[in-house]
Amino acid sequence: MYSIQHRSQKRAESLPKYLIYLFSAISIAVIFLIFIFVFSKAWPVIKNSGLSLITSSGFDRQVQEGFYSSDAEPLLHYGLLGLVSGTLVTTLIALLFAGLIGVGAAVIICEYSNRKISGVLIAIVRLLASVPSVVFGLIGILTVVPLIEKLFVNTDMQIKYLDHFQMSGRNLLAAAIVLTFMIAPTVISLTVDAIRSVSDIYKETGYAFGMSKFRVIAKIILPGARSGILAGLILGAGRGIGEAIAVSMVCGGLGFLPIPSLGFINFLAPTLPLAAAIINKSEAIGSFSVESALFSCGAILLLIGAFLSIGAKAVEKRMRKKDGLEN
Amino acid sequence: MVKAATITLKNVSCHYRGNTALKNTSLEVPPNSIYAFIGPSGCGKTTLLRSINRMNDLIPGFRLDGSIEIDGENIYADSSKKYVEDLRRRIGIIFQQPNPLPTSILKNMYLPLREHYVFDNDHFRQKAIANLQEAAIYDEVKDRLDKSALSLSGGQRQRLCIARAMMLDPKIMLFDEPCSAIDPVATLKIEDLLNDLKKDRTIIIVTHNMEQAKRIADYVAFFYKGEMVEAGKAMDIFTRPQTEILHNYITGRF
Ligand SMILES: Nc1ncnc2c1ncn2[C@@H]1O[C@H](COP(=O)(O)OP(=O)(O)OP(=O)(O)O)[C@@H](O)[C@H]1O
Ligand SMILES: [Mg+2]
Numbered sequence: 001m002y003s004i005q006h007r008s009q010k011r012a013e014s015l016p017k018y019l020i021y022l023f024s025a026i027s028i029a030v031i032f033l034i035f036i037f038v039f040s041k042a043w044p045v046i047k048n049s050g051l052s053l054i055t056s057s058g059f060d061r062q063v064q065e066g067f068y069s070s071d072a073e074p075l076l077h078y079g080l081l082g083l084v085s086g087t088l089v090t091t092l093i094a095l096l097f098a099g100l101i102g103v104g105a106a107v108i109i110c111e112y113s114n115r116k117i118s119g120v121l122i123a124i125v126r127l128l129a130s131v132p133s134v135v136f137g138l139i140g141i142l143t144v145v146p147l148i149e150k151l152f153v154n155t156d157m158q159i160k161y162l163d164h165f166q167m168s169g170r171n172l173l174a175a176a177i178v179l180t181f182m183i184a185p186t187v188i189s190l191t192v193d194a195i196r197s198v199s200d201i202y203k204e205t206g207y208a209f210g211m212s213k214f215r216v217i218a219k220i221i222l223p224g225a226r227s228g229i230l231a232g233l234i235l236g237a238g239r240g241i242g243e244a245i246a247v248s249m250v251c252g253g254l255g256f257l258p259i260p261s262l263g264f265i266n267f268l269a270p271t272l273p274l275a276a277a278i279i280n281k282s283e284a285i286g287s288f289s290v291e292s293a294l295f296s297c298g299a300i301l302l303l304i305g306a307f308l309s310i311g312a313k314a315v316e317k318r319m320r321k322k323d324g325l326e327n
Numbered sequence: 328m329v330k331a332a333t334i335t336l337k338n339v340s341c342h343y344r345g346n347t348a349l350k351n352t353s354l355e356v357p358p359n360s361i362y363a364f365i366g367p368s369g370c371g372k373t374t375l376l377r378s379i380n381r382m383n384d385l386i387p388g389f390r391l392d393g394s395i396e397i398d399g400e401n402i403y404a405d406s407s408k409k410y411v412e413d414l415r416r417r418i419g420i421i422f423q424q425p426n427p428l429p430t431s432i433l434k435n436m437y438l439p440l441r442e443h444y445v446f447d448n449d450h451f452r453q454k455a456i457a458n459l460q461e462a463a464i465y466d467e468v469k470d471r472l473d474k475s476a477l478s479l480s481g482g483q484r485q486r487l488c489i490a491r492a493m494m495l496d497p498k499i500m501l502f503d504e505p506c507s508a509i510d511p512v513a514t515l516k517i518e519d520l521l522n523d524l525k526k527d528r529t530i531i532i533v534t535h536n537m538e539q540a541k542r543i544a545d546y547v548a549f550f551y552k553g554e555m556v557e558a559g560k561a562m563d564i565f566t567r568p569q570t571e572i573l574h575n576y577i578t579g580r581f
Binding site for chain 2: 201202204205206207208209210211212215219220223224323324325
């Protein structure tokens with residue numbers, strides 16, 4: 001009797017289990033197929049350019065030449081360094097801003113506002129997170145770009161730096177700012193959840209030692225919420241790296257490689273992150289050369305994404321080790 | 328033996344938003360003694376204990392009437408942040424649930440010091456080790472000071488918390504059912520420790536365990552439904568209860 005019941009129970013349980021395995025296997029297979037597809041399309045350019053694909057720049061010119069090269073004798077030598085740096089720099093700056101804004105806002109929501117206000121703030125954050133990127137881009141064009149033009153760009157400056165680039169309100173800074181507002185809601189939501197999950201017991205520990213509220217937040221709550229904050233930043237970084245539409249609307253569309261001696265002026269230079277480049281040049285994809293070049297942009301994006309998640313794991317592990325939570 | 332502090336409660340009433348948890352309590356805790364608060368659940372023991380280091384100030388709507396004096400100083404006279412924070416660092420509190428932070432043992436020990444002193448590795452470490460020794464846990468953790476405090480057992484965690492609470496040299500230590508989550512052997516270790524601690528400190532302990540109160544308390548106050556019913560020398564309380572209700576409580580007829 002017992003064994004019969006036991007076996008039927010087991011069968012009933014194992015069906016959903018196998019379904020889950022099946023779906024996991026399918027998703028893994030799909031990810032592999034995407035990698036294979038992208039890399040095979042990108043292969044002509046990768047093979048021809050070799051390492052100089054990511055160590056040299058010149059994409060803006062090459063993509064035009066590539067478009068006019070015949071498919072029989074396509075131009076396959078590209079240099080994407082300007083695009084890679086555009087991706088990394090805009091994302092890093094946006095991440096920095098969004099990290100500060102996001103953690104600050106989350107602290108205000110959780111620790112410095114009453115229930116009603118925090119409810120309203122969270123609703124706003126959720127709303128922001130669901131705004132389509134093209135709307136962010138549009139708002140960027142209508143507000144951020146003119147603002148930057150007004151604050152930083154004038155004719156004298158434009159003439160002064162004409163040798164390097166055509167200065168306008170569409171630049172690295174604009175891209176980073178728009179991206180910041182797209183990433184911040186994610187960082188805020190995840191940080192809020194993380195802060196709320198820090199047990200009251202831990203907070204009381206701090207207060208009991210005469211810590212001020214600010215110190216409890218800095219020394220106990222935020223460290224306790226660390227993995228949530230990190231998760232928010234990683235999701236944000238993923239979004240920043242992959243964001244195409246909004247960024248392509250405000251970035252200026254040229255893969256300018258920052259020149260260290262120009263300092264802050266680099267922020268006013270146009271930029272072209274990898275994802276924005278794919279959008280920007282997608283009309284030209286009929287050309288074999290451009291197609292392969294854009295797929296190589298995609299391939300690099302995939303690799304950056306993969307490194308990002310591995311890197312984040314390593315960082316988290318390191319921090320846990322420092323606290324003795326792991327060997 | 329160092330003379331510790333005297334705590335005097337005068338007509339203390341504690342109110343939460345909407346309800347009164349404790350009415351009109353007056354008692355005196357002599358220096359270098361262990362004072363036990365006993366009584367059935369919900370009678371206001373924790374409320375009173377947490378009022379002595381003003382932890383209840385963190386609860387919105389909490390109000391205390393009357394006064395609590397430490398060596399004659401009314402600790403409710405000044406409500407500036409600075410005064411309250413300073414008061415809390417002078418008083419150690421150990422909660423019912425051992426609460427080490429999810430970080431290494433040593434970092435837990437450094438937490439209170441870091442808050443009030445400039446970091447000095449040698450000095451901090453020395454002090455941490457001395458306190459871990461006094462809390463009778465050093466031998467059990469000396470090889471893993473850099474490991475997570477969460478890898479300790481319940482009793483070890485509680486002793487770690489006691490050691491940590493001693494880092495700022497409090498003259499008063501408050502214990503809220505420190506042994507309710509741990510086994511009898513660990514409980515005895517902590518009781519020994521309390522007897523040791525009272526040499527230089529004044530100790531108040533909330534306990535549900537009558538045997539424990541008998542073993543370690545010098546004085547006992549019995550609370551019932553938000554009022555202090557009886558208080559006095561432990562011997563008198565346990566051998567000659569004046570009220571029927573206390574008699575019933577200590578004989579377990581509840
Ligand atoms: N934060 C709070 N807000 C409102 N009321 C509270 C709060 N904490 C405690 N009380 C109330 O105050 C009364 C006394 O509670 P307290 O925690 O002091 O009891 P206790 O004697 O410690 O009980 P136990 O033995 O169960 O720990 C109870 O009626 C309780 O409901
Ligand atoms: Mg209690």
